Amino acid sequence: MxxxxxxxxxxxxxxxxxxxxxxxxxxxxxxxxxxxxxxxxxxxxxxxxxxxxxxxxxxxxxxxxxxxxxxxxxxxxxxxxxxxxxxxxxxxxxxxxxxxxxxxxxxxxxxxxxxxxxxxxxxxxxxxxxxxxxxxxxxxxxxxxxxxxxxxxxxxxxxxxxxxxxxxxxxxxxxxxxxxxxxxxxxxxxxxxxxxxxNYNSPAYNTERVKASELPRSYEEFAQRKEWAGKVAIDGTDNEWLKGMVQYYGERDGIELIKRIVATLRPVVTDGHLAMARATGAGEYWVSLNNYVNLSMNVKLAGGAIDIWVLDPVTLFxxxxxxxxxxxxxxxxxxxxxxxxxxxxxxxxxxxxxxxxxxxxxxxxxxxIEMLTQKKVVTVLMSPEEERKWQRQFDQLFKGR
Known part of the structure; x- marks a missing residue:
């Protein structure tokens, strides 16, 4: 027992x-x-x-x-x-x-x-x-x-x-x-x-709200999707993803890209990755700017109208x-x-x-995994001090607007 x-x-x-x-x-x-x-x-x-x-x-x-x-x-x-x-x-x-x-x-x-x-x-x-x-x-x-x-x-x-x-x-x-x-x-x-x-990270989308042909082919293209404003979500603790983005794009370019995405999409900052995956699968959000792939797959396996697509970089822990x-x-x-x-x-x-x-x-x-590893995978393992630093940066970008 x-x-x-x-x-x-x-x-x-x-x-x-x-x-x-x-x-x-x-x-x-x-x-x-x-x-x-x-x-x-x-x-x-x-x-x-x-x-x-x-x-x-x-x-x-x-x-x-x-x-x-x-x-x-x-x-x-x-x-x-x-x-x-x-x-x-x-x-x-x-x-x-x-x-x-x-x-x-x-x-x-x-x-x-x-x-x-x-x-x-x-x-x-x-x-x-x-x-x-x-x-x-x-x-x-x-x-x-x-x-x-x-x-x-x-x-x-x-x-x-x-x-x-x-x-x-x-x-x-x-x-x-x-x-x-x-x-x-x-x-x-x-x-x-x-x-x-x-724990691979990728964006996800509601398959009834968004056509696969409409998906951005890069994070830069997210900043062009004005019609998605207010319909995109991200979890409020995705500091690993943010660090992975900055490692891939470089600090200056990475932060500027995130600022453009936030200004265009006005993402809803959510509380819980699985809750966000379920809400995306139910159509409450059209797109998850980032989520854990296993949770998006969990909702898909349960019948939710959700799928992932893969962009550079793929953050991993x-x-x-x-x-x-x-x-x-x-x-x-x-x-x-x-x-x-x-x-x-x-x-x-x-x-x-x-x-x-x-x-x-x-x-x-x-x-x-084969689909994910076709892109650039950035492994992020942070110390407590690094995590606090990147969480502060995340809060400034997504919650300080």
Whole structure:
């Protein structure tokens, strides 16, 4: 059985919190929620920023979910992907000790509809009980820092898109065997984190509002689409995309281009990437100036009238996994990290439109990665200081008008 405890942000919840069931709300503090799960650890009250990360919120909810009630979304991997092999990620050097530990505590920003059935696969293969704690990146990062300073052994692995921003001493140096099968760009040279899925960025459009023949062939052409004014959206935290644009165009030309686009389109600044993808698929917005490709694909797979098109540059960062340097179950933690990089795990996540970091896992729909990589891909991995700098720049450009 797998337990889940989730912090529900007032902001950014939609893109990472596709919730399952009618779990009861609990307005108590996170510490009370932790106590209910049998790991009563003192925790301060935290402001939640975003699940991908950035925003604010204080609403806390305790979920007790049974995996059999969690629906699997998306479509199954295509037949071309073939049947999965026997589980090579079950490292015989780790498995006996991991089974003896018997438990695994996961901190993750991935919504329960993906995370719970994913770790059910891990439990079925190993017999190891999993406790799944879901919160946004911006809640998890300060929480883990506080627990590290307090010498608390609170979790085993963390799975978010911002592990590269964590101080290296908080993460165990570990190279899972399955890391040999992922993209070199998705491997931390210091072996503190590894990419589980790829967050490519691209514009998206409503296929009922806009014809494919009308789509801009470059970002420069966006600045000529006066008829789209007020009908274009962008998430208010897309600082990675902004940095990628400036890296590609150069600082002066890149900033000037963004200013022209903003002046012409008057983009609506939204709160949540998945919410924006759904709104674009529903026709509320005609175009998403930028969004995560996997979320646009998720809405398309669910029947939304949305599709992507690809322009130079394509900004890329990764959903990552790391092992706690103070993991209470170190062997189970390492085995789980190996699982997260496995073909089995990434094929499962592809059902939701997530894009794999492995070449032997086909994207869903097929051919998405091949289409994206025909353009110039700019990988963006920022420190906390860089992120603050680029968020300030984003706010000035998109919110200061």
């Amino acid at each position: 797998l337990g889940s405890h989730a912090i529900q942000p007032a902001e950014k919840s939609s893109e990472l919190h596709a919730r399952a069931g009618a779990a009861a709300a609990d307005r108590a503090s996170f510490a009370r929620a932790e106590a209910k799960r049998g790991h009563a650890r003192a925790a301060p009250r935290e402001d939640e920023v975003r699940g991908d990360p950035k925003g604010t919120g204080r609403c806390v909810r305790l979920l007790s979910l049974v995996l059999s009630f969690v629906p699997a979304l998306g479509t199954a991997p295509s037949a071309a992907q073939g049947s999965l092999p026997s589980r090579p990620w079950l490292d015989p050097a780790l498995l006996p000790a991991a089974k003896a530990e018997g438990s695994l505590i996961v901190y993750s920003s991935t919504n329960e509809q993906e995370g719970l059935p994913l770790f059910k696969l891990f439990t079925e293969a190993t017999g190891i009980k999993v406790d799944y704690v879901r919160a946004s990146d911006a809640v998890l990062l300060p929480r883990m820092a506080i627990e590290f300073r307090a010498d608390q052994r609170s979790y085993d692995i963390v799975q978010t898109a911002t592990i590269n921003k964590m101080p290296p001493q908080m993460l165990a140096e570990y190279e899972p065997a399955e890391a040999n099968n992922i993209s070199p760009d998705a491997r931390d040279p210091n072996k503190r984190w590894h990419g589980v899925y790829a 990764f959903g990552q996994v790391g092992v706690n340097a103070k993991a209470p179950h170190p062997s189970a933690a390492r085995l789980a990290a190996n699982f997260m990089l496995s073909r089995e795990c990434q094929a499962f996540l592809a059902r939701f439109g997530r894009l794999p970091t492995r070449k032997d896992v086909q994207s869903n729909p097929p051919g998405v």
